[in-house]
Amino acid sequence: MGDNNGAVPSAGAFDDVFAANAGYAADFSLAGLKPVAGRGLALVTCMDSRIEPLDMLGLEPGDAKILRNAGARVTDDTLRTLVLAVYLLGVERVLVLPHTRCKMASVPGDDAVHDLIQQEYGVDTRSLEFHTNSDQLGALGHDLERIRHHPLLPAGLPVAGAIYDVDTGRISPTDL
Template sequence: MSTPFDDVVTANAAYAEKFDLSGLQAKAARGLALVTCMDSRIDPLGALGLTTGDAKILRNAGGRVTDDTLTALVLAAYLLEVDRVLVMPHTRCKMASVSSDDEVHEAIRQASGVDTRSLEFNTIADQRAALRHDLERIRHHPMLPADLAVAGAIYDVETGQVTLTDD
């Protein structure tokens, strides 16, 4: 019987046959946590010269530092040997192309009839301002280590270039 997931199950079978990562530890081998967007144009490992096991990668729409992200960073900092965090949104982000959550709610309602007003989408009217805000949320979170290194960067989806910000 065919399912919408046959392609990924087949691909996983081939992957499992050659699987050689069973010895990896749960910690972030390079001490890095990366917060980035769920956009499928971003290859976070390749973009930063990382390999499997090097970093904890947290992805969501817009690469925003949400409450869930902060919870994950607390766990990563104290239990998974993360000592630095890079927040990396990207160019041409859909979340930065809309002016408000209300605009997203309305677009979804028109497309599907579904009322999503109980959800917060964290749209980004000013991507740089949002990044500065997100970096400050990490830097001033009372449960994160005071010496946690925190930086921001923008990933360019056209060139693959990562540019650190001054924020």
Template structure:
């Protein structure tokens, strides 16, 4: 019987045969959490000179700081050695190229017949303003520890360059 996932399970069998990471601790060895987009053009470990186990990587559409991301950052800060957080959206992001959630809802309904209005996509065409708000959400969250280092940067999907955003 053929499955739509045969390729990934076969690849995993090869990976498991060479697996050498059983000794990694579940903590962020370099104290870093990265919030970024789920865009498959981004390899956050490689882009930031990190290795497996160095950081906690949180991904979603747009790389936004949602309530779920904040909950994960609280866990990371108290239980997984996270002492600094980098929020890293990227250029040419679909979530920043639309006028708002309504446009995404309309597009999905028009092209696929699915009403997604019960979902919040967090779109924002002013990416730097959205990044600024996301950084402030982290900096002022009452459950995150004082002194947590927080920064923003934008990943360029055409060059691979990460540019700090001094916000």
């Protein structure tokens, strides 16, 4: 087993999720589901646990490719994944969906997050880029343009942005 910075998994730390999987597997009904996006959708959204991507968009398993990260940002890895999804996994349209009250949009920048982690935990994270941006609509517009103008994605690929409200469940499309 690798070093993992000296961290050793706690015995039993995952027992609850492994036990829950036994019940899930007993009633498993997704066998044979094709690996393509059945409704041609790729969704880029935040990792926030208040977001239920399938339910909030009226989707079923297999309908969409869902890409999640802190802040719903279109990073280089997101673009890499979208290229694969478009050419190999049936994606024909992309929705970028950040949300209200996002921690990554509530700080003045990456330096604030680095400082907080350093002060609270003694860990220097400055080798990472967190892509924080307190101008959430500006960041969304930038991210939409990254997709629209990526040289490996098809010209004319439908790309849209919206904001998900974690307090009401409503999605507000943007005109960016």
